[in-house]
Amino acid sequence: MISDHRGVPVRTGRAAVNGTKLHYRTAGSGPVLVLLHGVPKTGYHWRHLVPKLTARHTVVVPDLRGLGDSAHPADGFDCATMSDDIAALMAHLGHDTYTVMGEDWGAVVGYQLAARHRDHVEALVFAEALLPGFGFEDHTALTHENVSGGMFLWHLGFYFQPDVPEMLIAGHERELLTYMLKDERSYPDTATADAIEEYVRCYSMPGGIRSMLAIYRAMLVDAEQNREAARTRLDIPVLALGGDAFIGDRNEAQMRLLAHEVTGHVFEAGHDLAEEVPDEVADVLLTFLTDRLA
Numbered sequence: 001m002i003s004d005h006r007g008v009p010v011r012t013g014r015a016a017v018n019g020t021k022l023h024y025r026t027a028g029s030g031p032v033l034v035l036l037h038g039v040p041k042t043g044y045h046w047r048h049l050v051p052k053l054t055a056r057h058t059v060v061v062p063d064l065r066g067l068g069d070s071a072h073p074a075d076g077f078d079c080a081t082m083s084d085d086i087a088a089l090m091a092h093l094g095h096d097t098y099t100v101m102g103e104d105w106g107a108v109v110g111y112q113l114a115a116r117h118r119d120h121v122e123a124l125v126f127a128e129a130l131l132p133g134f135g136f137e138d139h140t141a142l143t144h145e146n147v148s149g150g151m152f153l154w155h156l157g158f159y160f161q162p163d164v165p166e167m168l169i170a171g172h173e174r175e176l177l178t179y180m181l182k183d184e185r186s187y188p189d190t191a192t193a194d195a196i197e198e199y200v201r202c203y204s205m206p207g208g209i210r211s212m213l214a215i216y217r218a219m220l221v222d223a224e225q226n227r228e229a230a231r232t233r234l235d236i237p238v239l240a241l242g243g244d245a246f247i248g249d250r251n252e253a254q255m256r257l258l259a260h261e262v263t264g265h266v267f268e269a270g271h272d273l274a275e276e277v278p279d280e281v282a283d284v285l286l287t288f289l290t291d292r293l294a
Contacts, residue, residue, distance in 0.1 A: 002025055002027075002046070002050050002061070003051055004028055004050065004051055005028075005051045005054045005055045007051075008027070010026060010027040010050065010061070011025065011027060012025050012026075014070075015089055015092045015093070017088035017089050018081070018084050019076065020065050020070070020071050021070065022062050022064075022065065022085060022089050023062070023068055023069035023070045024043070024062040024063070024089060024093075025043055025050075025062075026060045026061070026093070027050065027054045027058075027059055028050075028053060028054030028055070028056075029054075029057075030056050030057045030058055031056075031057055031058070031098075031099070031122075031293060032057065032058045032059075032060065032090075032097070032098035032099070033057045033058070033059050033060070033098065033099045033101060033289070034059075034061075034090060034095075034098050034099070034100050035050075035059060035060070035061045035102075036062065036064065036086065036102035036106030036107070036109050036110050037061075037064065037106045038102075038105040038106045038129070039067070039104060039105045039212055040176075040180055040212060041067075041181075041199060041272075042063050042067055042198065042199060042202050043061040043062060043068055044068070044198045044199070045103070045195075045272070045275060047195075048278035049274045049278050049281060049285075052278065052282035053282065053286070056286065057289070058095070060089075060093065060098070062085075062086060063202075064082055064105070064106065064109065065077065065081075065082050065211070066208075066211025066215070067202065067203075067212065072205075072208065072211050077214040077215045077218045078218040078221045079105075079111075079112045079132075079218070079222045079226075080112050080116060080222075082109045082112070082215075083109050083110070083113035083115075083116055083117070086100075086113050087113060096120060098120065098122065099121070099124070099289065099293070100121055100123075101125035102124075102126065102129070103127040103273065103274065104128055104129050105215055106129075107126045107131075108129055108131055108132065110124055111131065111226070112225065112226070114234055114236060115232070116229070118234075118236075122293060123237045123238070123239070123289070124234065124236060124238045124239070124259070125238075125285060126238060126239070126251055126254075126255055127240075127241040127242070127251065127274075127281075128242055128243055128246060128247050128251065128271050128273055129247065130247060130250065130254070131254050131258075132219045132223035132226055133222070133224065133226040133227045134226060134230070135250070136153075136219070136223075139152065139153045140152075140153050140154075140157055150245070150246070151246075151247075155180070156216060159212075160216060162217075165209075165213055166210065169209050170209070173200055173208075174196070177200055177203060181196065181272070184246060184271035184272065185245075185269070185270035185271060185272055185276055186243065186244075186245045186268065186269050186270040187270070191272075191275070230258050233259055234259035234260065235259075235260055236259070236261070237261050237292035237293075238255050238258075238259040238262045239262075239263050239264075239265070239284070239288045239292075240252040240255040240264045241264075241267070241273060242264070242266045243266070243269035243271055243272075243276070244266050244269065245270045245271075246269075246271040248266050249264060252264030263288065
């Protein structure tokens, strides 16, 4: 269960938008902030951060297309389409302007949301992601530098191969998700039993693993979309967040290619900042929102 700053459970719902159905949670009041999770997670990833925000912000926490308790459509897993999902959801909920915070694949979707829906996105927080078309692919190579530096993303090639990953993962969702969630963190104990149970529940549902793999398999399309979007730099404030044990200051370096006004911060953490160091993330995030959106 996710609660607000008063300990009250957040409101939940489902909305039919952009040809699919998204599950979402919402709470709080004030300027609107939408939180987009990555893979292999769901909106539950933000459970520690939400109560630190709701006293000052309205928070919307969707499960991305095909993930969590959202529907599992046959297609539409490129990040531009997934960003249109979120824009349609926010319009459905009556939010005309908002800040977007994304992590991992949610950050890639968040960038596309800011690029495609410029009149609605006031600021972007880009956390722990490599952007297709801007360096992501480089870390799939079997090189000494990637392996020794902890950034050999071996699973991307595996997931891209049709049919074989489905065959090997079926019945082993718990083992895969537990390994991925703990391996990429500086503080593996923050991948708590309740979180793992929730992620395994969602990714074990019919269509769960298929949808996850479809997101990775759209990466070459995403790269073209991102290169096209980058032809016009973002003119909104951008906060780039990294964990020093994973993507680190590469987040800021990427965003400086794509936006005019970028602030960076690197935490002593791994890949899953909102679960590993939520207090520190909240402090940096709230300061950014106060300073940039006042």
